[in-house]
Amino acid sequence: MKSNVGIASMTFKGSPSSISSVQVTLTNGKKSDVLQKNVLDHQLEQTINFLDSAAVRSIRASECTDEDAAWIGNISFFDGAGQVLAEYTPFEEGGVTRTLRLEEGQELIGVYGFHRTGRSKAIRGLGFIVKVRLSQ
Structure with missing residues (x-):
């Protein structure tokens, strides 16, 4: 069964x-x-609206830390030329950035993550779900 479902937006x-x-x-x-x-x-x-989620070729997030916590500060989505398609940047400072690059034929279709109980208010980690587009 072929699925044409993709990401329309992320809030x-x-x-x-x-x-x-x-x-x-x-x-x-x-x-x-x-x-x-x-x-x-x-x-x-x-809310970030994606006109075409297949255009997202990489995702960069900043991981920020203090003495007893870590959290995701900012997230950016890039096209194949490295141009920013969209970003959510509530945190004005940097942090360590990590970039996930999608391979040819992969498309972003979801996100998952976790947070800790206790005093931390933030999402501690995010992961992304991709699908492989099959050749027709």
């Missing part, structure tokens, strides 16, 4: 220092569960 929320909530909406209108810590007052909402 991020955060504090001035981190990403604290993310939800994906697919091109078929279905929404993912919201990945967030429910005790927080989420701010700084931004």
Whole structure:
């Protein structure tokens, strides 16, 4: 069975220092569960609309740390030429950046992540789900 479902948008929320909530909406209108810590007052909402999720060729996120915590501060999506397609940047400082490059024929279709219980307000890690587009 062939699926033409992709990512239509991602809605991020955060504090001035981190990403604290993310939800994906697919091109078929279905929404993912919201990945967030429910005790927080989420701010700084931004929805990134993807005209073509296949155009996303790499994703870069900044990992920020202090003495007892780590969190995702910013996220950017790039096309094949390295140009920014979209970004969510609630955190003004840098952090260590990591880049995920999608291989030829791969398309971004989802996101997952985790947060810790306790005082940390942020999402601690994100992973991305890709599908392989089959040749016709």
